[in-house]
Every structure is written in structure tokens, then in C-alpha cells.
Amino acid sequence: MVKPLISRWLNLMGDFLFPGNCPVCGDAPFADPGSYACRECMDRIAWIRGNGCRICGLPMWGMGFGGLTCRACREDPPVFQSGRCLFHLDETGKKVIHEIKYHGVRPVLRDLPNWLERTPGTLEFLEGCDLVPVPLHRKRLRARGFNQSVWIARALSEAAGGKPRVREALRRTSDTPTQTSLDRKTRKANVKDAFALCSRRPIHELSPIVLVDDVYTTGATLDSCARVLVEGGCRVVKFLALGRG
Ligand SMILES: [Zn+2]
Ligand SMILES: [Zn+2]
Known part of the structure; x- marks a missing residue:
């Protein structure tokens, strides 16, 4: 229980003592105060752009028109209506997530405005919506x-000019085991009924x-959350x- 916290603080201390090294590739000192990762890593990230499944956003190359759905969404339509991811979880993408999630390096999210520039349409996608982590x-x-x-939602809200409000409208009612090694069906069963509405925040507003x-892997977690929100009105x-994994 103590371990993740210690590793988080050690990392933050490392960043403080040895600033200037890109947290993603580890070398290539950079002198760009506007960016946390180096420019090479930013360029190397596999950004998701262009056409994709109109429900889950799965990139579908070579399709010149919208309105298509991927096989998974056709066979088992999710509750959420649409979605998007910013980058693929290749080696570089995984490192970015790892820094945030397991090393607790929140400053990585300072780069979010740059990420949004590289994924056109994301800000429009958030327009008029509230963000629920x-x-x-x-x-x-x-x-x-x-x-x-929550960190990501707050960074998104800030990058979008503070308009989309962050609403922590959900709570997790069961502590499901880590999903990493499980298939789609097992993941779905795992997170079914794992979420509930926060009773203090009326959903109809x-x-x-x-x-x-x-991250988005099979969409099981996000869909379980979406179901609670839809059932709540x-x-x-x-x-x-x-x-996107
Ligand atoms: Zn780098
Ligand atoms: Zn899909």
C-alpha cells in the first residue's frame, strides 16, 4: 500500500533534481519550457486521426466516409454513443500513460494542449459536455x-478553457481485480455493477x-460507467x- 506512494515521490524528486530529461525516452535533454516530453517523443507518438468507428472510434484506415461501425460495436453495441482516444498504446504511448498512472507524474499532462493540437476535433468533441472521470x-x-x-479530466477542462466542468458523479462500488490480462467477455462480467451514481450529485442536471x-482497451469499464449514467437519466x-490499447 505504501509502495506506489514512495515510488511516486521518488520520481517527483528525481524530476526536481534532474530536470530537463524527457520522461518518455529518458535522454535527450530539451530546453522547451512549454513541453514536458521532448519533441522527438511527441512526434513519435502514434496519434489517432482520421476515420474510425463512429461509436468506439477504432481507427479504420482507407475508409473515405463516416457512419461505419466496427465489428465489436456491431456485434455487441455499447451503451456510450461515441468516443475517441488521442494515441495508440505502442511503446511510446505506454510510457506516457505509465508516467502518469504508476509514477504519478502529473506534469506530463502539461503537454495536453499540444496533444489536442495533434488530434484535431477533440476540443469540438468536448463542447457543451461535462467531464465525468x-x-x-x-x-x-x-x-x-x-x-x-481525475487529473486527465481536469487537464482537459483547463485545455478547453474551463468550459467543460469536471463532475465526479460516479463512485466505484467494488474493487475489481486488474483487467490487463483478461479477455473482453471476462472484463465485461468483472466490471458489471462495479459503479454507482454519487447520491449527492443529482444526475438529471x-x-x-x-x-x-x-486508456481504452475493450471499453468494458467505460461502458459499465455509461450504463449507470444512462440508467440515471x-x-x-x-x-x-x-x-487506445
Ligand atoms: Zn523523449
Ligand atoms: Zn467500434
């Missing part, structure tokens, strides 16, 4: 010390919602995740 179970929150999805998470639920 995917919650962590309180046990996990206590162990990690922060919820990366909310604008259209964009759920915010660090939300009519429009979308999602945004940084990385």
Missing part, C-alpha cells in the same frame, strides 16, 4: 494517492457527458481516453 475504488485510491482519470479514462454519454 472514471472513479477508482476508495481502497485503490488510498493506495495510489490519486486518480489519474448534468449536460451531455464525456466519460474520461486513461443521462441521454448523451460519450467517452475520451488518452491511449
Whole structure:
């Protein structure tokens, strides 16, 4: 329980003592105060642009028109209406997420405005919506010390000029095991009923919602959250995740 916190503080201390090294590639000192990762890493990230599944955003190259859905969304339509991710979780993408999620390096998110420039349409996608971060179970929150999805939602809100409000409207009711090695079906069963509305925040007052998470893998977690919001009265639920696995 103490370990993640210690590693987080060690990393932050390392950043303080040895500033200037790119946290993604580890070398290439840079002198760009506007960016946390070096320019080479920014260029190397596999940004998601162009056409994709109109529901889950899965990139579908070679398609010259919209309105298509991918096989997974056709066979098992999700509750969320649409969504997008900023980059693929290749080696570089994974490192970016790892820095935020496991090393607790929040300053990585200072680069978010640059990321949004590289993924045209993202700010428009957030327009008129409230941002609801995917919650962590309180046990996990206590162990990690922060919820990366809240950080991401706040950074998005800031990058969008503060208009989209961050509403922590959901809570996690069961502490599900880590999903990394599980297939789609098992993940879905795992997170079914794992979320509930925060009773203190009436859902009917909310604008259209964009759920915010660090990564999208099968969409099971985000869809489970979307179901709770829709059952609570939300009519429009979308999602945004940084990385797509
Ligand atoms: Zn770098
Ligand atoms: Zn899809």
C-alpha cells in the first residue's frame, strides 16, 4: 500500500533534481519550457486521426466516409454513443500513460494542449459536455494517492478553457481485480455493477457527458460507467481516453 506512494515521490524528486530529461525516452535533454516530453517523443507518438468507428472510434484506415461501425460495436453495441482516444498504446504511448498512472507524474499532462493540437476535433468533441472521470475504488485510491482519470479530466477542462466542468458523479462500488490480462467477455462480467451514481450529485442536471479514462482497451469499464449514467437519466454519454490499447 505504501509502495506506489514512495515510488511516486521518488520520481517527483528525481524530476526536481534532474530536470530537463524527457520522461518518455529518458535522454535527450530539451530546453522547451512549454513541453514536458521532448519533441522527438511527441512526434513519435502514434496519434489517432482520421476515420474510425463512429461509436468506439477504432481507427479504420482507407475508409473515405463516416457512419461505419466496427465489428465489436456491431456485434455487441455499447451503451456510450461515441468516443475517441488521442494515441495508440505502442511503446511510446505506454510510457506516457505509465508516467502518469504508476509514477504519478502529473506534469506530463502539461503537454495536453499540444496533444489536442495533434488530434484535431477533440476540443469540438468536448463542447457543451461535462467531464465525468472514471472513479477508482476508495481502497485503490488510498493506495495510489490519486486518480489519474481525475487529473486527465481536469487537464482537459483547463485545455478547453474551463468550459467543460469536471463532475465526479460516479463512485466505484467494488474493487475489481486488474483487467490487463483478461479477455473482453471476462472484463465485461468483472466490471458489471462495479459503479454507482454519487447520491449527492443529482444526475438529471448534468449536460451531455464525456466519460474520461486513461486508456481504452475493450471499453468494458467505460461502458459499465455509461450504463449507470444512462440508467440515471443521462441521454448523451460519450467517452475520451488518452491511449487506445
Ligand atoms: Zn523523449
Ligand atoms: Zn467500434
